[in-house]
Amino acid sequence: MSGIATIQGEIRMLEYILNKTSNEEQGDSVLQLFSNDATPSRDDTVSTYTECTAGGYSEQALTGDSWDITLNSGIPEGIFPQRTFNFLESENIFGYVIKNPTKNTVLFAEKFSTGVVELPSNGGIIKITPKIRLRDLGQ
Numbered sequence: 001m002s003g004i005a006t007i008q009g010e011i012r013m014l015e016y017i018l019n020k021t022s023n024e025e026q027g028d029s030v031l032q033l034f035s036n037d038a039t040p041s042r043d044d045t046v047s048t049y050t051e052c053t054a055g056g057y058s059e060q061a062l063t064g065d066s067w068d069i070t071l072n073s074g075i076p077e078g079i080f081p082q083r084t085f086n087f088l089e090s091e092n093i094f095g096y097v098i099k100n101p102t103k104n105t106v107l108f109a110e111k112f113s114t115g116v117v118e119l120p121s122n123g124g125i126i127k128i129t130p131k132i133r134l135r136d137l138g139q
Helices: 007-017 134-138
Strands: 029-034 060-062 068-072 075-079 083-087 091-093 095-099 106-111 117-119 124-128 131-133
Touching (some): 007 075, 029 124, 060 083, 117 124
Antiparallel strands (some): 029 060, 029 095, 068 075, 083 124, 091 117
């Protein structure tokens, strides 16, 4: 018989992934927007995604103590407060990725369900509320 993770075990794993504990080997994850039409899959690598480069844009750190970890319909979920990205010029944005602190691993990726966001030549604002459901990692 194979083992299973309890809900509390899943919550603890999510806390480690999101730097919600005092694990000294971790740092804060990084939120980046991507500008290529990639469809996230379990086999993705950093090279799957092209980070936005338009003026005004910059990646954002997701500090561990700001994540809210709860149960949502019995599934552990981490939600980070809404982040705002300011662009000064045009850019096409397809979604976001969350990377580990050294940016060499994609922890999570999401393509916008509404399709590409096309910012005009004078830029604009994109708001993202990062969310990871633990079951998303294994499905």
